[in-house]
Amino acid sequence: MRRINLRAVGLAAAALGLVVAAGCQANTNDGGNQAADYCGKKVGFFGALTGENAAIVIPSRDGAKLAFKQYNEANPDCQLQMVEFDSQGDPDKAAGFAQQVVADQDFLGVIGGAFSGETNGTMPVFQGGGVPMISPSATRVDLSGRPGITVFHRVVGHDGTQSAAIAKFLRDEGATKVFLIDDGSAYGAGLTAELAKRLDEGTPKIPYATDKVQEQQTIFDATVAKIQAEQPDYIFYGGYPREAAPLFRQIRGANITAQLLGADGLYDPALATNTEGAAEGAIITCPCLPASEAGGTFTADFKAEYGTEPGSYGAEGYDAAKVFIDVISGGASTRADVLTGIKAYDKEGASKHIKFDAGGDVDPSVVVVWAYKVEGDGLTPLRALGVQ
Amino acid sequence: MNTLIDHIGQYTVDGVSKGAIYALVALGYTLVYGVLRLINFAHSEVFMVGTFAILVTYTVLDVQQYPALVVAIPTALLGLVVAGLASGGIALAVERAAYLPLRRKNAPPLIFLITAIGVSMILVEVFGLLLPRRIGHLLPEVFGRERAASLSVPYLFERRPVLTIGDTTIDTIHVIVVVAAVVMMIGLDLFINRTRYGRGVRAVAQDPQTAALMGVNQDRVIMLIFVLGGVMAGAAALLWTIRIGNTQSAIGFVVGLKAFTAAVLGGIGNLRGALLGGILLGVVEVYAAAITASIWEDVFAFVILVIVLMFRPTGLLGESLGRARA
Structure with missing residues (x-):
């Protein structure tokens, strides 16, 4: 309708x-x-x-x-x-x-x-x-x-660069198991598939489990139950805030404490202000520069x-x-x-x-992916991530 | 498949408590259909209004997430009253403003259907655009942003394990949602089957002309069923905020669609069918998501619906609101 x-x-x-x-x-x-x-x-x-x-x-x-x-x-x-x-x-x-x-x-x-x-x-x-x-x-x-x-x-920069940066971040942080969720959109599914590939290919290999949600979904019982069964230390969501906000709340509501991770689709202060603190501490990556x-x-x-x-x-x-x-x-x-x-x-x-370049991309070497942290009502720049 | 088998208890518990909310919303479709043979597609927005009423109440009272139990319980009861009033009121308003004039002119059923869809869209836009623009400054925390991706409602109760059997944990939220939904439904069932007003509803559902000749005020019965359906949607809205904890102007669409499906699955027009249909749908969805991925849950849910309707075209329990004995 x-x-x-x-x-x-x-x-x-x-x-x-x-x-x-x-x-x-x-x-x-x-x-x-x-x-x-x-x-x-x-x-x-x-x-x-x-x-x-x-x-x-x-x-x-x-x-x-x-x-x-x-x-x-x-x-x-x-x-x-x-x-x-x-x-x-x-x-x-x-x-x-x-x-x-x-x-x-x-x-x-x-x-x-x-x-x-x-x-x-x-x-x-x-x-x-x-x-x-x-x-x-x-x-x-x-x-x-x-x-x-x-x-x-x-x-x-494209999601290949971004997913490489996220994979490197996960390795740097010593992640042992990642749960990957995407929203099935051109952006979310593409980025998450890239990330999965990089978790598989690089060393050390990081094991992961997955779930796919859909746009406009609000009830994430099955996803939460799967996360509880898998017990990951990092949860990555590839998608936009409309679904991420209720998802993050339900994850935290179920007392899951794993680190939340998202990409540029979640680079939105609403994630901080509209989740009753569930997104607090979440790391959001973005191939976009901090204002400074x-x-x-x-x-x-x-x-x-x-x-x-x-x-x-x-x-x-x-x-x-x-x-x-x-x-x-x-x-x-x-x-x-x-x-x-x-x-x-x-x-x-x-x-x-x-x-x-011929394909329409800028030179990957000038692309910098930044990690931001959800803090209080906004996103604080954390650091620039290297690309593996 | 293995995930499902390993954790079947947990998925079942989750599915039942998800289905309980569908069932409460489904009652609104079923009551109206049972009496008027009309599918009130605006009912999904009646539910949405309930969630907004709760959010406004919490904002005005400055309710924080996870308050102490002495605060949480009265707040929940207040939320139930406010949501019931708001949803019941909006359902009644829709009936009076949109359907009554059509009924007076004996409009064909198709006109009701398209009117219902129109009303539904109007309500979504009123809450998504009009209210934020006009009164947003009065309620900054609620309507602050136009069509916000998702407005969060503070959780009143923490999830604490109540009973653990093997891998399966039944927690406080599961208990609250299922118990509250079942109590509401038993209350409604008793009301329809045991009271004078309920007898009037059943009489009109069975044979409007004869009921009118016997002195049943048809107009009043119709108002009553819209209000009852609205109050149930308000209760569903409260349970939704306790369990899911978010809302937005378009939230009714998916919930409404699922609740309507649940009503048809159980037998539209049949109150107990709505409960059965809702819970079955909730469980099927969670199982489907466990076997494949959450994105497939709707596909499985509707395949089950089609299969059930092939063998039982009137739903699992049949359309029986009118046929129940006095």
């Missing part, structure tokens, strides 16, 4: 988006006298801006918005637009928006998708329209380097603009937008030119040095 309803909301939002976009377009045309070809062009932002998992995406949207604002303030005569598409993380909805973007030639590229599932769903559509994509946060391994796909890039580590003036600018620290993927959202802005303002006014520009891009970004 909910899904149908979200679709209706999405349609309404899309219609509104079109009207707004049309309005803005008219404005820029009025003012553009001798402006360059690329003035008034648009870049889309795809991600869950409302819904249960929006908290992970909002900071990267804000980061990207900041980059466009800075550019537009410096260039009042030649504005670039960022148009937001609230996919709610739903691949079906994102694919619908992707068709719109492809059809409107003013769109020179897309920042996103934010999640792996929607990125997977929209990639063929964008490839068909030649629309370059730069994702700030889609980390599933097999998104990059696909045969026949040239449009996909990401400014974030971001390069340039990004953190200060972000704070001045929004009054908060940039959360998950704030710097990555900013970097993705910056790549588009640099390439487009360098004179690229068609999708093909922008794609060429992105392929040749080689600059220091806020989160890391940005240079894409």
